[in-house]
Amino acid sequence: MGGLAQNLTTIGFDADDTLWQNEQFFRLTEAQFADLLADHADKQHLLSRLLDAERRNLGLYGFGIKGFTLSMIETAIEVTEGRVPADVIAKILAAGREMLRHPIETLPHVHETLEALAGRYRLMLITKGDLFDQERKLAQSGLGDIFDAVEIVSDKSRETYERIFARHGDGAGRSMMVGNSLKSDVVPALQAGSWGVYVPHDLTWVLEHADEPETEPRFRRLSHLGELLPVVETIG
Incomplete structure (x- = not known):
């Protein structure tokens, strides 16, 4: 040189x-998210919709767990056509909080x-x-x-x-x-x-x-x- x-x-x-x-915690949470919405969408379709939401929201929320959590909530609302139960939203929020507490x-x-x-x-x-x-x-x-x-x-x-x-x-x-x-x-x-x-x-x-x-x-x-x-x- x-x-x-x-x-x-x-x-x-x-x-x-x-x-x-870091990424392993996102993957684990995605799996939990898929289980929560299993009655409304199969896993691959759901995660594809989630990725679409994340891509749309990057310019608004930026990178990180908070934007990911909001994208999960948005996707849950979409795939249930607005009928997602409040307890599912609560569990999504809890999963996001748990990610923010994960050990390094x-x-x-x-x-x-x-x-x-x-x-x-x-x-x-x-x-x-x-x-x-x-x-x-x-x-x-x-x-x-x-x-x-x-x-x-x-x-x-x-x-x-x-x-x-x-x-x-x-x-x-x-x-x-x-x-x-x-x-x-x-x-x-x-x-x-x-x-x-x-x-x-x-x-x-x-x-x-x-x-x-x-x-x-x-x-x-x-x-x-x-x-x-x-x-x-x-x-x-």
């Missing part, structure tokens, strides 16, 4: 399903990788979703003191990374973004001129899927976060 190899100073990390488990389970290799990089690079947490929920998860994870900066954003785009890496680092060109979402973490970071490191998770929300930018010279794909340090050292 020539001169580029000496330029990396800042590394951003996604949070959900990169540092700790960090993924393998997270602590040792962050500790190995801390002090050598500026480390940032760049996550999207509900402010209160993301702050709760960061506090419970025990990782908060490792990061030099935390940005909780409504969405992730090329402009997001340009702005954040200019504010907290030395610009996008000297930065790296690490995450499990090609659509949110990798592709827009590459578009901004950063390195983009993809760490797949077994469960990734369908609306976060995208094609791997295999021809991009700054793209890297890892099997797990424990492989990051050698990659970083190779880049510089």
